[in-house]
Amino acid sequence: MSDQNPPVDHAFVDDSGNDKPIEENLKSKATWTRLLFMVISYILISIASFVGTFVVVLGFLWLLITGEVNPQIRQVGQSIAAYVYEIVRYLTFNTDQRPFPLGGDWPSGSAD
Numbered sequence: 756m757s758d759q760n761p762p763v764d765h766a767f768v769d770d771s772g773n774d775k776p777i778e779e780n781l782k783s784k785a786t787w788t789r790l791l792f793m794v795i796s797y798i799l800i801s802i803a804s805f806v807g808t809f810v811v812v813l814g815f816l817w818l819l820i821t822g823e824v825n826p827q828i829r830q831v832g833q834s835i836a837a838y839v840y841e842i843v844r845y846l847t848f849n850t851d852q853r854p855f856p857l858g859g860d861w862p863s864g865s866a867d
Contacts, residue, residue, distance in 0.1 A: 793846055810835060834861070838861065841855075841859065
């Protein structure tokens with residue numbers, strides 16, 4: 756996505772002087788579909804935040820009890836962090852790739 760190639764479901768004003776009338780933007784099915792996916796994504800990010808909080812507490816308790824970081828818990832945390840990042844990118848119009856389960860795959864837990 757770039758300024759020269761706006762996303763298919765964009766609702767931005769064209770800087771070339773060929774502005775779409777607001778009525779056309781309001782009637783655009785793509786705009787309203789994007790809103791629907793944004794609302795669903797917001798719900799998903801809320802759930803992911805709750806799960807992420809649980810993973811943080813679990814990871815700390817594991818460290819407290821064993822004295823070591825659990826690699827599986829760390830991997831789950833990385834995966835949730837990547838998922839939240841994908842959702843934020845979608846919500847802020849930095850990508851048109853819909854996050855899991857709306858179109859994309861679940862991000863891997865690898866820290867690369």
